[in-house]
Amino acid sequence: MRSALVIGTGLIGTSVALALQARGVQVYLEDHDPTQARTAAALGAGTAEPPPGPVDLAVVAVPPAHVADTLAGVLRRGAARACIDVASVKGGPRRQLQELGCDLSAYLGTHPMAGRERSGPLAATADLFEGRPWVLTPSPGDDTEVLNLALELVALCRAVPVVMDADAHDRAVALVSHTPQLVSSLVAARLKDADETAVRLCGQGIRDVTRIAASDPAMWLDILSANPGPVADILAEVAADLDGTVRALRGLESADAQKRTGGTEGIEDVLRRGNAGRERVPGKHGAAPAAYEVLAVHIGDQPGELARIFADAGRAGVNIEDVRIEHATGQQAGFIQLTVEPGAVAQLTAELRERGWSIRR
Numbered sequence: 001m002r003s004a005l006v007i008g009t010g011l012i013g014t015s016v017a018l019a020l021q022a023r024g025v026q027v028y029l030e031d032h033d034p035t036q037a038r039t040a041a042a043l044g045a046g047t048a049e050p051p052p053g054p055v056d057l058a059v060v061a062v063p064p065a066h067v068a069d070t071l072a073g074v075l076r077r078g079a080a081r082a083c084i085d086v087a088s089v090k091g092g093p094r095r096q097l098q099e100l101g102c103d104l105s106a107y108l109g110t111h112p113m114a115g116r117e118r119s120g121p122l123a124a125t126a127d128l129f130e131g132r133p134w135v136l137t138p139s140p141g142d143d144t145e146v147l148n149l150a151l152e153l154v155a156l157c158r159a160v161p162v163v164m165d166a167d168a169h170d171r172a173v174a175l176v177s178h179t180p181q182l183v184s185s186l187v188a189a190r191l192k193d194a195d196e197t198a199v200r201l202c203g204q205g206i207r208d209v210t211r212i213a214a215s216d217p218a219m220w221l222d223i224l225s226a227n228p229g230p231v232a233d234i235l236a237e238v239a240a241d242l243d244g245t246v247r248a249l250r251g252l253e254s255a256d257a258q259k260r261t262g263g264t265e266g267i268e269d270v271l272r273r274g275n276a277g278r279e280r281v282p283g284k285h286g287a288a289p290a291a292y293e294v295l296a297v298h299i300g301d302q303p304g305e306l307a308r309i310f311a312d313a314g315r316a317g318v319n320i321e322d323v324r325i326e327h328a329t330g331q332q333a334g335f336i337q338l339t340v341e342p343g344a345v346a347q348l349t350a351e352l353r354e355r356g357w358s359i360r361r
């Protein structure tokens, strides 16, 4: 692939453009808000000038409600040899394009399973898609060249291609993305009018559960409007679980020993099913979940601390598999949680202690 046109230079479009540009593809940037395209260009994602002729691949990265119209425009003006979208829902855009009477032979619906709770080009990163699944939803009779260009894009973004039927995709993301977004919002919504004395106690647990509650409501309204049935089906199952959990908790409050036993069993069942579900979440690069260990190191909230600890871990010859920062409430400090192979824990602990780091196990 030599050239690409990215339409919609927000978080996802600019991240794609940065990855392509870094791998030698000439990227043209277009957005209905020219400031967004200029910002993306200033970040090194390509040029905000229009392409001189048809590009190899057009990537439509606009909000779901505008995907079909934008794609129809690209297909009609013959702006590219192949055209994909990256919207979080897949059944709707294809059906809308059919209704618009478009020739879909140059089109393929895709969805990268990577994102952030922030929007716009300034939140974009070239490595956003590395190791993440990127769903492709080809239909029988699709042009192989279009599929190959989409696969090349996925490879250039260092993502992992997953081929799925569009409606099966929409049911799957209802479970793993759309319902979790709503559940996160519902938990965070309890904090809106909560007493300050309670909010002040927020620890890592609620931060983990509510990170995505900071997402853009307009974007999510679009996504959920395009997939309401499958999400409602799963949320109804969650609601039934919630009813059962409330009954179990009421049982635990009861003076009746039998009800308390029933309550204990009910709560234990929820927690154990949660453990079992969590164990199924794939690990790094889509591999089977790995058994890593976490080393929590006390770290000051000041310039250079992260660079220093990563350099010290590097000197110990230890690969950091994942990293998370636990910020202490009301202090200029916190804990950095370094996820490493179990066999590396002893060496990393010794090395870091020798260099003056304080470790919590």
Ligand SMILES: NC(=O)c1ccc[n+]([C@@H]2O[C@H](COP(=O)([O-])OP(=O)(O)OC[C@H]3O[C@@H](n4cnc5c(N)ncnc54)[C@H](O)[C@@H]3O)[C@@H](O)[C@H]2O)c1
Pocket (backbone or CB within 6 Å): 007, 008, 009, 010, 011, 012, 013, 030, 031, 032, 033, 036, 061, 062, 063, 064, 066, 067, 070, 086, 087, 088, 089, 111, 112, 113, 114, 115, 116, 117, 118, 119, 120, 121, 219, 223
């Ligand atoms: N945010 C995520 O985590 C995520 C992950 C995967 C896929 N997606 C999908 O990617 C797409 C873009 O999401 P985002 O998070 O980058 O949003 P964003 O708000 O960061 O960016 C969207 C951009 O599209 C532009 N735009 C809107 N309407 C347009 C139009 N008609 N023509 C041209 N430009 C237009 C906006 O000005 C904005 O710059 C959506 O379809 C979304 O479902 C999002």
Ligand SMILES: O=C(O)C(=O)C[C@]1(C(=O)O)C=C[C@@H](O)C=C1
Pocket (backbone or CB within 6 Å): 087, 088, 112, 113, 114, 115, 116, 117, 176, 177, 178, 212
């Ligand atoms: O990590 C996040 O912030 C996301 O919300 C990313 C996430 C997801 O649910 O995994 C959100 C919506 C997209 O369609 C794809 C990815």
